[in-house]
Amino acid sequence: MNPDLAIETERLSKTFAGLFKRPHLAVDELSLQVPRGRVFGLLGPNGAGKTTTIMMLLGNLRPSAGSAQLLGRPPGDLDVCRRLGFLPEKFQFHDFLTAEEFLDLHGKLYGLDAATRRRRIDETLELVGLADRRRDRLRGFSKGMQQRIGLAQALLADPELVILDEPTSALDPLGRRLVREVILGLKRQGRTVLINSHLLSEIELTCDEIAILRHGKVIQQGPVAELTRTHDRVRFRVEALTDPVRAAVETLGTLKTLPEGDLEVRLLNGQAAPEVAAVIVGAGGRLTALETQRESLEDLFVRVVEEE
Secondary structure (H helix, E strand, O other), X not given: OOOOEEEEEEEEEEEEOOOOOOOEEEEEEEEEEEEOOOEEEEEOOOOOOHHHHHHHHHXXXXXXXXXXXXXXXXXXXXXXXXXXXXXXXXXXXXXXXXHHHHHHHHHHHHOOOHHHHHHHHHHHHHHOOXXXXXXXXXXHOOHHHHHHHHHHHHHOXXXXXXXXXXXXXXXXXHHHHHXXXXXXXXXXXXXXXXXXXXXXXXXXXXXXXXXXXXXXXXEEEXXXXXXXXXXXXXXXEEEOOOHHHHHHHHOXXXXXXXOOOOEEEEEOOOOOHHHHHHHHHHOOOEEEEEEEEOOOHHHHHHHHHHHO
16 A cells, blocks of 8 residues: 555445345445545545445445555554544534534544643634634534534544545535635645535635546546646637638547537647647638637536546
8 A cells, every 4th residue: 555645445345235125336446546635526426436435434334345545544443533534414413512512522532632622622613613603502503504513523633634525515605615715724734635525616626636436436537637638628710611621620629519600629639729720720711719718627527427
């Protein structure tokens, strides 16, 4: 196993079997590499195996095959648990407790002493914007506030590795921005963050690298900027578009006519907009407008999943 990786899995698999149901392969020989000190996004459509993968990483599910390591240790190792923070998608709150009582309980579960608990409760409540609600009972919290207090408990023990399952699902734009700033702050401190989320715009703003899962397998993995850059699009307008010009442009990628009458080419092999212009002019076309459009993470996700 690589010491530079916070999370590493090798052919990790999980099959669910029941007495009256056919076996279901939820995770299929999954190999993941999450570098230390990075923000890593785990993406995929519903049923892709993301939550099952997280449960195996946490030691809550036993793999059917393969192996995994977190911070150089196997899942469920007590030393790893002390250095790990986790926010589940559906958090079961003790709603009769106040915010600080709730965090104090979790601090005791982490084994923090009383002085450390007081300090970290103050720091995390301030971090998630709930310092003024510390003595309010959780049953009176909105869904967004519950999500933020859940994030506070995930950060309470000052973890090296933080796993967040849909951390912004119940938040308004201001709440999502707060969580984004917290995640980027963790990265600046050298912490590792693994995020499972369907909000691709948030993933694009926070993550250094992503892995896209489909049917329990990784179908795409790498740095966000690199993956989106490989399929740039160029939108252009040519007067009196001729067949030779069209044929020349099609050598660069897939050509598409847009409703506005402009043309779009999805570039192949890393070509850039100047090459499109040169090809058009070289084929005798009169170029009147040209605009490069970077593929968004949502575009990438839809394209990769549909191709799969």
